[in-house]
Amino acid sequence: MSSSSTPSNITWHEGQVSRDERAQLLKHKPGLTIWFTGLSASGKSTIASALEQHLLHRGINAYRLDGDNIRFGLNKNLGFSPEDRTENIRRIAEVSKLFADSAAIAITSFISPYRSDRDSARQLHKEAGIPFVEVFADLPVEVAEQRDPKGLYKKARAGEIKDFTGISAPYEAPETPEVHIRTDQNTIAEAVGQIVAYLEASNIL
Numbered sequence: 001m002s003s004s005s006t007p008s009n010i011t012w013h014e015g016q017v018s019r020d021e022r023a024q025l026l027k028h029k030p031g032l033t034i035w036f037t038g039l040s041a042s043g044k045s046t047i048a049s050a051l052e053q054h055l056l057h058r059g060i061n062a063y064r065l066d067g068d069n070i071r072f073g074l075n076k077n078l079g080f081s082p083e084d085r086t087e088n089i090r091r092i093a094e095v096s097k098l099f100a101d102s103a104a105i106a107i108t109s110f111i112s113p114y115r116s117d118r119d120s121a122r123q124l125h126k127e128a129g130i131p132f133v134e135v136f137a138d139l140p141v142e143v144a145e146q147r148d149p150k151g152l153y154k155k156a157r158a159g160e161i162k163d164f165t166g167i168s169a170p171y172e173a174p175e176t177p178e179v180h181i182r183t184d185q186n187t188i189a190e191a192v193g194q195i196v197a198y199l200e201a202s203n204i205l
């Protein structure tokens with residue numbers, strides 16, 4: 001690491017167990033990160049939760065890092081300005097990488113509206129040799145607005161929330177996500193099936 005932001009006087013201490021050896025010892029495949037992106041109410045948390053349940057029932061250690069939940073704790077000091085959104089995603093990228101390195105399947109569900117932030121998360125995983133699976137939960141914004149399970153679109157339209165993705169802040173859709181799900185055209189179970197099919201076909205599950 002030679003970045004100018006690297007603090008001085010610290011030295012990386014390598015462990016004694018490689019990624020592959022860890023997986024062998026634990027008798028399952030090495031970990032990976034499944035990164036959901038999409039508008040609010042697109043179904044990221046709903047599908048992530050169903051996917052986590054499916055994987056756990058198959059005996060696979062999966063763990064969710066959910067946007068709202070993480071903002072209650074680790075990222076409670078961050079807001080929704082572009083800078084804070086970038087820092088939010090930077091931290092989650094690092095944490096998901098740690099989970100995946102521990103041989104878990106990390107499942108993140110954050111709007112993560114900026115392509116460059118998602119690409120940084122992908123790059124971080126790539127450098128560590130950890131698979132990164134971007135899942136685009138896609139639907140027309142009008143459908144998201146009709147769903148509005150948290151009443152956020154209503155508040156955004158009323159001007160009570162500024163910088164709301166899809167209404168008053170941009171969403172940059174992925175160009176080549178590993179999995180692209182139209183959540184207005186597929187059930188939750190079909191969405192989980194689509195992701196699992198990708199993981200199996202890629203031999204990472």
Ligand SMILES: Nc1ncnc2c1ncn2[C@@H]1O[C@H](COP(=O)(O)OP(=O)(O)OP(=O)(O)O)[C@@H](O)[C@H]1O
Pocket residue numbers: 038039040041042043044045046047067068109110111137147149150183184185186187188191
């Ligand atoms: N096919 C579907 N897939 C996913 N969610 C669906 C589907 N059909 C209906 N829904 C509903 O849409 C809503 C999706 O909300 P959810 O909280 O999962 O979205 P989110 O993408 O996590 O939003 P946020 O970014 O605000 O956290 C839920 O109320 C869910 O029950």
Ligand SMILES: [Mg+2]
Pocket residue numbers: 044045046066067068109
């Ligand atoms: Mg959510």
